[in-house]
Amino acid sequence: MADLRPDRLTALRAHLAEVDAVLITAPYQLRAFCGAEVSAGTLALTPQGSFLLLDPRYHDAVTAPAQVDIKPYANGPQRLQTLRWVLGGARRIGVYAQALTLAEMDALSPGDELCFVPIDGVLDRLTSLLTHSEIASLQRAETVTRRALEAAFAALRAGVSEREIRQVLLGVIERDSEGPAFAPIVAFGVRTALPHAHPSVATLQPGDLVTMDAGAVVDGLHADLTETRIFGAAPGQDPQAQALLSVVRCALDAARRATRAGATAEEIDESARAPIREAGFDKQTLRGIGHALGYQTHQPPILREHAQDRVQVGQVLALEPGVYLPGVGGVRLEEMVVVGETSAMPIAEWQSAAHPSSAARGAQ
Template identity: 60%
Template sequence: MDRLAQLQAALKPAALDALLLTAPYQLRAFCGAQVSAGALVVTPERRVLLLDPRYQQAVKPGKVEIKPYVGIHEYARALRELFGPDAVRIGVYAPALSLADMQTLNPHGDLTFVPADALINELTSLLSSAEIEALQQAEAVTRQAIEVAFAALRPGVTERQLQQLLLSHIYQESEGPSFEPIIAFGSRTALPHAHPGMTALGQNELVTIDAGAVIDGLHADLTVTRLFGQSERAQQLIDLTQQALEAALQAVRPGVTASEVDEAARAPIRAAGLDQHTLRGIGHALGYQTHQFPILREHGQEKLQVGQVLAIEPGVYLPGFGGVRLEKMIVVTETGGRLISEWRSEERAE
């Protein structure tokens, strides 16, 4: 059963009369629509994509009915009609539906909007073999781009110059970047989300590059930190973070909770007395967004499932000195976690 069929089948158990999805990444995930605006309405009988007429050619026919609209008032009226005259409980993705949208759709207060976030998050996190293969390609492009940037390291090169090289490769080989790349030198590597600037590279400094490419709507995410020159303290941080990463990778398997993976990575960092210098989570799922549920963090009770792809990224950040983050993409398989670069399609049972 495909993702859209599973969504439709979930209506009755959830006591929903209809589901409304409006986030562009969800439109692509559920019906392959590569558009910046629209609405997918799923009822027990129908699956209808409401679109601005200009977007109709961007959608492949077959999975859904396509209904064009003109103007915001017609849009709201068409949605009400699609819900059906007896509809009361409408499932929505709460982060994507504003208060203004709810008031427009429900002027008389006869509808009840029910958050269906958990259902939608779970379905979008479970990827098919074709989707994992696309992510595998995106990961390969990302690795290549990062290596292009590291190959250009020399004293005096700036973070901004590396950013240009990195993005040039990503744009040539993919749909574009998953997010604005993070590139930092020296003490700025202690900033987990440093924006590339005009900082020039010096000797014996840490260099962090965090980037991702998009292929077929699927977002990759990798981070590499290396030492340019020599520094015993910096090398110790790299070795410790590598140990944490390997421990987390070993912990990945179906049924394990997000917090258990987080704790596996956190334990060696805590043993080194540096737990206060980490973030309170060490990863997340990937897919049609860069950050998807489950989030691998302390106290996270979501269980890993076969078909999810995780970005595991432990880091240690020492203000005034520098930081190290290492990130790999891992596929959850029946037998455990596998680096996406080593994954093969026969490991994913559809």
Template identity: 35%
Template sequence: MRGAAGRRSLREDLERWGAGAVLFLDMANIRYLTGFSGSDGALVVSGTADLLLVDGRYTTQARGQADGLEVREYRDKVEGIASALSEGGWGSVAFESWGMTFEFYEKLRGRLPGLDLRPLGDDLRRLRAVKDDEEIACLKEAARISREALLQTLPLLRPGTEERVLAAELEYRLRLLGAEDVSFPTIVASGPNAALPHARPGERRIGEGDAVIVDYGAVVKGYRADETRTFFVGDAGRELKDVYEVVREAQETGIAAVKAGVSCRYVDDVVREYIVSRGWGSYFTHGTGHGVGLEVHEYPRLGPLSEAVLEEGMVVTVEPGVYLPGRGGVRIEDMVLVGKDGARILTRSPKG
């Protein structure tokens, strides 16, 4: 639950965690719980009152965005947090174990030697996993803008266009269509570059017969679309066409496996096994997907090591890929909403 309701709900967990308060440093969690969208700050949620701490760059913005919440300005972040925790007088305070650096932990402990700092992992990582209607509407709108921008950019997907120009044009279209930002730096990877799952677009010109991977997305009210399409420019040859079919079928199989109650590892399993069964297993070098929302990669992960279970209202990606070093690659990714009986696809750009 977002905002004040989410903070109230956290209060009920405090006893279970044996903590008098929770200290948040993860800016996506802070945005989720307060509405404040700045790049730095801290939030304390306790049994009695909540407090948003920011530096001087953000005081005015935080007061405007985090309506009704007490906002306090700090000059030094550790000092500001230490004072607030000290005033609160709690014996133990929980925190996001992945949201605090070792250095920050040591400094805070140095300032508050008597305080019991309790690391929480998945308990707090799960906070944003299930999306409400408004969040889903933002993700759908982000997906709609993404599709529009891609369709407007497709005429440039032809031999001679530099990868970086295609990426620039796509990001420009995203912004003009209403994206407040791009979800992550756009990937346009052509020819041999398509064998690098996370290639950055460069000066390479798209060539006849290339596979071109485009991985991109729009941001709407902080919510990040994430979609990948692979296009062939002219005749990409037998091998890449075969790979395309395998990835497309693996992705469909994965999406068909998504529903509430299914483990994330199971979805990865069926996708991976399908690709293995078709002989390309050693070229699928990453996980099958991830949650997406205020962050482009968030809880849960869909991979061989995941211990998460899909729940109704989660939004996750399904994105198998096969990469042939030196020759090219194919990845197809959709963002899907987990339902009781199956998945609903949110990203609707044309494939192939």
């Protein structure tokens, strides 16, 4: 994937007209912008060049794009010294405010000589626009996740605990990917009404709703899928659960139909909310039905009420409407779709050869 990362760096460098330099410190952004799979580091962009400051223990494990100069440092004081040298006379520094700590700002600018300018929107937009190879990696992550979900549903039996099923999910994900994108959710029965239930010792009974939410990571890209099914009930045996599944399926289908380049996050959210509202469950759903995916599980745009961000070609969205009835149970269904000019395609059906690269074009 490194062959396409310079496009993202080039697009980011265009914003140096607004600031003197840019500092990137979030590990997932380091991977997105220069392929550095590290837990700590700093990418500095200045008019003079692009510099990646790394602990020397990472040096041999990182292959950065040719335009990025790697600067190893031996310790914390040397890192600050190198970073100040790289920044030179820069005063207005573009940063990701959610990642740069107050302690880091104080260390870089003890006399308040630097002005840190949040450019979160720019960085979020650039990391949400994925290249061909990144979407292909995310597609593989989705495949692993779906395989893990199917293995977990196949392992269901009366008396099994949520924690035991979590281990089945994690076993497949750990074996076939870089690891889990987040802690999996497994919920049985009335606990499915908890949107983010932590797996417990609760055991499965015939007729229970079962919700599982999991994601695998491939090449740094995070998948996210949710499935809800009824365990051990004959068709028509639980009409309330069947009705909930039908409503949420309608909401998911409506959200997919509404997803296309230029659609606002609010429009997609409302498309899913309409059938839920019509069924009388508007107060039993979350105020948001999805988000973009990439080097983090939850990336802007967030699909929720009043959000005016427009989705773009090159983004992959997780659409996840749900209905949650306390004391009864809940249903959430989630799928990953690739945004196209006039429609959205389930990522499982996406073919990279049919889609142009989007990171550089969409970042302008």
